[in-house]
Amino acid sequence: MHCTPTVSADPSIQPGRDIDCDVLIVGGGINGCGIARDLAGRGWRVVLCEKDDLASHTSSSSTKLIHGGLRYLEYYEFSLVRKALQEREVLLKSAPHIMWPLRFVMPHDPSMRPAWMIRVGLFMYDHLAKREVLPGSRTVRLRQHAAGAPLKQSYRRGFIYSDGWVDDARLVVLNALDARERGAQVFTRTRCTAAQRGSDGWVATLDGAGRSRTVRARAVVNAAGPWAESFLRNVAHSARGETLATKSLRLVKGSHIVVPRLFTHDHAYIFQNPDKRIIFAIPYQDDFTLIGTTDIEIEGDDPAGAHITEDEIAYLCTQASRYFDKPVLPADVVWTYSGVRPLLDDESGDPSAVTRDYLLESNTEAAPLMSVWGGKITTFRKLAEDAADEVSRMLGEARGAWTDGAFLAGGDLSAWIGKPHRPDRDFERFVAALQKRHAWLPPALARRLARAYGARVDLVLGAAASMAEMGVEVAPGLHERELRYLQSSEWATSADDVLWRRSKLGLHYNPAERAVVEAWFDTRETEGINACN
Structure with missing residues (x-):
């Protein structure tokens, strides 16, 4: 009998099986996840792989601003x-x-x-x-x-x-969640180790969690961020063995x-x-x-x-x-x-003075390839829309844009507050509604959960009707029910994923408290391995 450990990159994926898809996206930062969301929402079959955790590099290390870039006017x-x-x-x-x-x-x-x-x-x-x-x-x-x-x-x-x-890190996760709910398959801690280009498709090897998978894709999107150039030089191969790198970062x-x-x-x-x-x-x-x-x-x-x-x-x-x-x-x-x-x-x-704008480079000499060069977090949605337009064109079928005006995962608060008015005021109305519905939640915890999960907060709380039903308080304000949700639904497999990306609770904890969260994940991994024996 085959058994999968409880710590799984994506519970929707059948491990070890080959996959056929329309688009393989390499890179689980904001651009890769944004493109995956947009393409999946247009009905394309999408696979995304990320060699580490989602947003584990540039996309969790920004200044965390949605801004026009006042200083860029001088340039x-x-x-x-x-x-x-x-x-x-x-x-x-x-x-x-x-x-x-x-x-x-x-x-x-x-x-x-x-x-x-x-x-x-x-x-x-x-x-x-x-x-x-x-x-x-x-x-x-x-x-x-x-x-x-x-x-x-x-x-x-x-x-x-x-x-x-x-x-910023949660923005990436929300895009990945939306992509998965629209049919995309998201592999974390899974490296694309080879991508061979043919005249009508790509054959890629994905290695992660001790398994190797073959993905056959009609097109590849290189959204590897700082690794975009090295991906083209060292991983992706043309049919004639020529380098596919044309730009320098x-x-x-x-x-x-x-x-x-x-x-x-x-x-x-x-x-x-x-x-x-x-x-x-x-x-x-x-x-x-x-x-x-x-x-x-x-x-x-x-x-x-x-x-x-x-x-x-x-x-x-x-x-x-x-x-x-x-x-x-x-x-x-x-x-x-x-x-x-x-x-x-x-x-x-x-x-x-180097431009923060982006460039989408399309190559259709054989099976379609798109590389994403540059970009900034504020323009990720527009970049993803432009990329999805171009990928759809390369695949021979125009499919309409849809993300302008669409909510991200947890962003639609209307079931809690009715018609939205202003985002900042709507959130405060949502917090009040959450505290009214779950009066047993301490106010500080209710606000933190509202900030992190928005309208998805009931997926975290489940049927809990008291703090006792939130499970063991693994660290101050962090209960086992929330950790299990993050592990099962948001690709969290380590304490760092939770403490420094899904949240910033690590800032508020001392080393001993952070170590307890690490031990919780270690125990869960051991339980998963033992369940397979």
Whole structure:
């Protein structure tokens, strides 16, 4: 008798069997999962493989902003900024539980940029795309505003504008969930080790969890992010054995630090630096402030080991301390993370000036191949839509776009609150409805579950009618019922998946508490293996 361990990459998949599909997508970051969702929603048979966990690299290591990119105006990236600005409210409405509006304060430093230049930039930012939810920009007297209190007294004037915040790793998971519910098969911790191109299809080998599978696909989408170039050079093979790589990537590391909360208001800051870069200081996880990012070009074609350096920590602390009255010191840092941005090589000497726009490269010399170059999290939906349009064209059948106006998994709160109005207010109505329906939930836990799962929260709670029925409290506020849901439905197979990607509870736990969560997964894996013996 064949038995599958309880820790399965995707419970919908029959392990060990060969698969025929229309499109194989390599890469489980935001672009790969977004494309899988869009294609599956058009009725294409989709398989996605990711060599690690979903969003385990760049897509969980962003500055976590849904933004147009104010600073890109200085590089005349008007098309990119407009595209991103158009997407802000589309995304905010699609998943109000993991995305919400955020106001940004820019203290004015006359030595950086003149006030007139900032006003012109903000006017363009306000008017390049239609706004329905986000308020426009304005000037502010910092000595008379709560946002001025944490700043040095010398900063007396500033500007306030709107953008949005996103839980980036959960955004990836929600796309993967939606893709799977529309028929896609999602393999995590499964590497594409070979992809052979023929005249009318691809034959790929997927290796993971001790198993090897053969996938026959009509087309391949290379959405491997920082590994996109190396995938074409080392894994994908043409019928004649020629390299399929045509573009070069510049891998630019962006590092962030997290420190104990520096201010109590709900605004974020954007600070101008003497090197003409900017950094953000953002309210984070209630008790912390997130500061980032850097732009450091890295060498090599395997960015998995990218990590913050002492120089980067010092840089972020120094730049933040130019503005905050209380200095930010390296000793204050409680957590760091680094992501590697896969940017198209445009031969710019300054990594900060390299375009954040994307390019979709189609190759139809034999079985269709599409490679995704570059991109940013704000424009992922539009990128996925454009990619799905092109893949459909290459497969010979136009199938209509559908994601503009569609909810992401858990984003449709109407069953709880009725007709939606404004995403931020709708979420608060949802929290109130959740607390009313499940009055036994502690308010802090109810809000966290609402943020993480939105309308899918009942899938987590199941039939529970009391805290006792949530199961063992494995770590503070984290119960066995939620862990089992994450394991069975959201591809979580380790403590890191839960503590640092499906949530950021790891920030709130001490090492002993994190170790207990690790032990829970170890026990579950052992139980699964023993069940097969």
